[in-house]
Amino acid sequence: MPPEEQRANDRLYLGLRTLDDDEGATFSAAGRAQAVFTSGVAPGELTLEEKRQLYRDGTELLARIEDVLVVQRVTIRFNPEFGGAAAPAGSR
Amino acid sequence: MEPWAGPGGLVSEQNDAMGAADTPLPGEQAMEIHKPKPFHTLREFLKEYAIIVLGVATALAAEQTVEYLHHRSELRAVRIDLEEEKKLNIATFRHGAAMFQQSETYLKDYLATLRKALKDPAVPLPGCTCRWISSSARARSGRGPAQRRPDPDAARGTARQ
Numbered sequence: 001m002p003p004e005e006q007r008a009n010d011r012l013y014l015g016l017r018t019l020d021d022d023e024g025a026t027f028s029a030a031g032r033a034q035a036v037f038t039s040g041v042a043p044g045e046l047t048l049e050e051k052r053q054l055y056r057d058g059t060e061l062l063a064r065i066e067d068v069l070v071v072q073r074v075t076i077r078f079n080p081e082f083g084g085a086a087a088p089a090g091s092r
Numbered sequence: 093m094e095p096w097a098g099p100g101g102l103v104s105e106q107n108d109a110m111g112a113a114d115t116p117l118p119g120e121q122a123m124e125i126h127k128p129k130p131f132h133t134l135r136e137f138l139k140e141y142a143i144i145v146l147g148v149a150t151a152l153a154a155e156q157t158v159e160y161l162h163h164r165s166e167l168r169a170v171r172i173d174l175e176e177e178k179k180l181n182i183a184t185f186r187h188g189a190a191m192f193q194q195s196e197t198y199l200k201d202y203l204a205t206l207r208k209a210l211k212d213p214a215v216p217l218p219g220c221t222c223r224w225i226s227s228s229a230r231a232r233s234g235r236g237p238a239q240r241r242p243d244p245d246a247a248r249g250t251a252r253q
Contacts, residue, residue, distance in 0.1 A: 043217040051210055058203050065196045072189050082185050
């Protein structure tokens with residue numbers, strides 16, 4: 001394999017591996033944030049403390065999602081072929 | 093000292109004695125035996141030596157050629173796999189990018205409403221449509237790390253050669 005192609009593949013796998021790690025953490029955060037709903041409680045029945053907990057979990061999830069979006073932008077920057085119609089905003 | 097005659101040596105000796113050693117039996121083909129001739133000159137030695145070297149080199153070259161062809165076909169298969177994997181990665185990446193963008197927008201709106209609901213209990217909290225990322229979405233898109241991305245070192249190991 002030509003060195004240039006090898007480097008491109010290395011960059012690609014590095015980006016995807018990093019993305020996988022970040023996405024994994026995001027999915028965990030999403031699971032925690034959704035737990036209150038998956039337990040079957042109606043939103044109107046949430047106590048103040050449950051709402052606060054939901055807000056904390058949601059905020060953490062949002063931070064994780066923003067991290068993932070940054071990693072996606074970096075991945076596209078180093079692997080232009082990953083860009084497309086659905087690429088994150090500001091990635092080009 | 094008597095030379096060792098081997099099994100049947102006695103018969104051979106008898107045949108030799110009768111002068112029948114080189115005479116095939118009726119219905120049998122004679123076996124040709126080329127006794128190694130000792131070389132007497134450097135030229136003869138070099139000739140024998142060149143024949144041996146050429147034979148060994150030919151065998152090695154043939155083996156290398158077979159290995160090269162086999163390796164090339166393996167490499168072609170690996171390259172095809174890599175290309176397919178790359179296409180899959182690009183497709184799932186784009187799907188994921190779109191999903192995370194939607195989730196960000198949705199979650200921002202939801203948190204804004206939740207902030208209002210925390211300040212004013214009269215503000216109704218919408219139900220979670222769960223449009224943000226969920227494990228089900230992950231499973232739907234087939235984005236399990238183990239499924240999607242094989243060990244890059246392993247891929248490199250096979251493709252680098």
